Amino acid sequence: MLRLAPALIIALLVFPVGAGLIMVLLPAFGYLPALGGYGASLAPWQMLFAQPGLGRSMAVSFASGLISAAVALVIVVLFLAASRGTWLDRGIRRLVSPLLAIPHAAIAFGFAFLIAPSGLVARLISPSLTGWERPLDALIINDPWGLSLMAGLVLKEVPFLLLMSLAALPQLAPEKRLMLARSLGYSPTIGWLKTVLPSLYPLIRLPVYAVIAYATSVVDMALILGPKLPPTLSVSLLSWFNDPDVSHRFMASAAAVLQLGVTVAALLCWWLLEQLIRRLTRYWLTNGSRQRGEIILRLVGRSALLLSSITALAALVGLGLFSLAGFWRFPEVLPQMLTLDHWQRSGPMLSTPLINTALIGLISTALATALVLATLENEHRQHIQPKRALWLLYLPLLVPQIAFLFGLVVAAESLGIRPQLGLVIAGHLLFVLPYVYLSLAETYRRLDPRWLEVARSLGVSRSAAFWRVRLPLLLAPLLTAFAVGLAVSIGQYLPTQLLGAGRVTTVTTEAVALASGNNRRLIGVWALVQASLPLIGFMLALGLPRLLGTHRRDLAT
C-alpha cells in the first residue's frame, strides 16, 4: 500500500490540473460545441490581442510577481541574517504564523483602508499636520504601476517565506557556520549571508517559485489593490469568463492560456536571475570582506520585517474597528460611535458556512497529511532519494488557478460528477497537499534515524516505530503543517465556488459575495471571522505539543 502513495499523490494532483488545462486549451483554439465552435481557429487569440491595454495587463502581472517575491525574499533573508535571538526577534517570529493565517483578501481590504487618501494613516495626521479637511484626491491604491498591489503581496509573502525558511534552517546548523565565520573575523550579518544563505536558498527555492506563480495570477488582491486601467491579466480574464456575452468565453480561454504563459515566463526570468546573481556574487562571497555593509544590512534586516508585520497588523486593526463602527468619516480617527449591529446581523448567517469551512478544511487537510506521511514514510523505508517526479507535486501551485479551474469544472461535468461537498474537498486537496508537503518534508527527512534504529533494536516493528516513535517526535512540525493546510483550505475561493456551484458555502465564499456589496463594516466582520479560524488552528498547533508534554525544543520548528 505504502508504495502506491507517491503515485497516488501525483495522479491526484496531475490529472485534475491536466484535465482542466485541456478543457481550457480546446476553446482557446475555437473548439466549444455548446457555442457552435467546432474547428481549430486562431480567432480567440486575435480577439484577445485586440483588447486595449493587454500588453500593460501582462506587464503588471509579470512584474508584480517578480518584484513582490524579490522584495519579500530580501526582507526575510536580511531579517534572518540580522536576527540574533533577542526577545524582539523571537516576538516577531511568533507574530508570523498568525499573519500567514490571514486570508489575502482580508489583508488587502485592511491595507487599502490603511493607505487610501481617506484611510487610517491620513486620518491620524489630518487635519492637524496636513490641513486636509477632505481626503486628498491622490491615486495611491489602484496605481497604474501596481505598486500598492505589490506592497500588499509582500505583506502576505513575507510570513510564508519566513516560515518556510525557519523550517529549513535547523538542518543547516546555522549556529556552527556562524561561529566559524565569526572566529574568522566576519561580522555576524555578513557572516550569515556568506555562510548560511548559499545553502539555505536551494531549500526554499520551491516556496519562492510558488510565491511568484501565485503573485503573477492573484485575483482577489489585484481586484482590491491592483491597477484599473487596465487591470492585471488575471482580473481581466476573470471578467471575460463571467462576461454576459458568452462568446467571450473563447477569448477568456485564450487569456487563461496566456496567463499560464506569463507565469511560466516570470518563473523562467527568476531562474535566469538566479543564475546571474550566482555568477555576480561569486567574487563577493570569497573576497574576504568581513565587515562592509554590516550596519546598514542589520538595520534594514530588523526594521523591514518589523515594518511589514506591523503594517499587516494595523490593517487588521482597521478592519476590526470597522466591524464595530457606527458613522465614521474622514478625518475622524475613531468612529463616532461603536455598535454591535454588524456582528448581530451577520450572526445567524454564520453557522452553515462555519460548519462547511471546518468540515472541508479538516477533511482535506487530514487526507493531505495522511498522503504526505505515507509518501515520506515510503521514501524512508525504501531508502530512496526524493524523486524528481515529486516536482509534479507543486503543479497546482505553479499553474495559476484561474488557468485550469474553469476547465476543471467542464471536465468534472463531463464525467457526470455533480457539484457537491466531496468535489470541493477534492478540489481543496489540490492546493492543501503541496503546502503540507512543503512544510513537512524537510523536517521529516532530517529526523535523526538513530531514534528509529534504537526502537527497532528493541524489537519494535516498523509500523509501531512509525506510530510510537516517529509521530510523537514529529508532533510539533506535524501540527504546524496541519495548521498551514487548514489555512490554505480556508482561504480558497475559486475552487470552492466553481466546484461546489456555489451550493457549498464557506466563510470565504460568503465573505467574497458580501464584499461585492462593498460594505466595509460587513467586510470587517467576515474578514475577521475568516481570519480567526486559521488563527485557532495555529494556536492549537503551537499549544498542543506543550499540553501533551512531548515538546522537544530541538524538533519544534
Add this chain to the structure above:
Amino acid sequence: MPIKHLPLRLTLATAMLALASPTLANPAPDDWQSVLAEAEGQTVYWNAWGGDTRTNRYIDWVAKQMQAQYDVEVAHVKLDDTGSAVARVLAEKQADNNDDGSIDLIWINGENFAAMRESDLLFGPFAESLPHFALTNATDNPEVVTDFTLPTEGYESPWGKAQITFYYDSAQTETPPQDMQALLAWAKDNPGQFSYPRIPDFTGSTFLKQALIELTDQEKALYQPVSESDFETVTEPLWAYLDALHPHLWRSGRAFPDSGPNLRTLMSDGELSLAFSFYPTDAAVAVMEYELPESVRSYVLEGGTLGNVHFVAIPYNSPHKAGAMVLANFLLSPEAQAQKQSLAMWGDRSVLDIEQLDAENQALFEQGDRHPSELPADALSNTLPEPHPSWMTALQDAWLERYGVN
C-alpha cells in the same frame, strides 16, 4: 463530433450512465395544479447576487415562506457576479449536462438575459402562465414584459424595479446638478468629487447610456440594434462630453471605482460628494446602516433617469423547474412584493400594478413615514426606458478602447 475520438470521452460514457439522475420531463406551466404537486419537496437553488445583506435577508424570508406554504426548499446561492451563473450553465451545456444542471433560478436582466436567450440557455415560456402574473397588468405596464427593449416572451418573470437615483450630501452641496451639462459644470467647480464605476461594470455602463440619451440628438436609434445606425455619429457627443468631464472626476479619471456599491463607500469616506445608485432606496438604507451621514438626500435628474425591471429566469437544464416556477409565482404575490418594498426589509419597488389590487392587498403596500434620505414617492414617475442591449456592449467596447488604458 470530433471529441468522441478522445479516449477520455469513452470512459466518461459509462461513468455518466452510472451517476446521472433520471431525466424528468419538463413540467407544463399551464397545468398549475400539477406544477404545485411536482414542486412539493423540491429544493430550488436560486442564484442571486449576494452583496447586500438586505436582499439576502429578504431572500431568507422568502425561503421560510416557501417552506411553510408550498413545501419547497429554497437555497440562496450567493453570487458576486451574475455573469458567473451564466458561465456555469454554459459550462454544463458544454459538458452535455442537459437535464441535471446546478441552477434552478437566476436573478437576471439586460445583457445577461439577452445572452442566455441567444444561446438557448433558458426554459420557457413560463412567466405568463404564473397565476400571479396577471397582477402586473402587463398590457398597461409593458416594462414587465420588456427587458432592455427585448420582449421577454415568457422566458423570465418580473421581480422588481430599479431606477438610477442620484444622492448627495446636503451639508456639502446645496444645489446638486439636474442634468448632464450641469453635472459637468458642477464637476469643474468640485474637482475630484464625482465619478462613475469602471466599464464594463453594470452601473457604470448605465451611466454611459444615461448620458448618451440626454446628449445625442438621435435618441430613437438607441432603441434599435446598434448595427442599424451609425454608432460614430450617434455617440460622438457622448465622447466629447466624457473627454471634457474626465479631468474633473475623482483621481482625474485615472482610476474609476469598481462598482455601484463602491461609489457608496467613497461617499462614506468623504472622497465623493455626489454619487448615484440603481436602487432608489440605497442612500436611505446606507444612512440607516451608518454608512452615510444623515444629511444625504436623493433625487432624480430633471429629464428623468434610466430605469428597468429585474427578473428571475429558469435555466434550460434545471432539474427543479416546477419548484422554480412556484417560487417565481410566490415572488409576484402581493404579500411578497409588499415585504420587498418595505424599507425595513429591502426597499425594492414592486412590479405589481398596485392600484388594480383589491383594497386589502393595497393596504399591504402602505408604509409609515418616509425616510428623509429617501426619494420622494412621486419622483420616480419620470423613467427612461433602457436602450437595446447591443448598445451596452458597443458602448463598453468603445469606452475601453478610448479610456481603458491610462
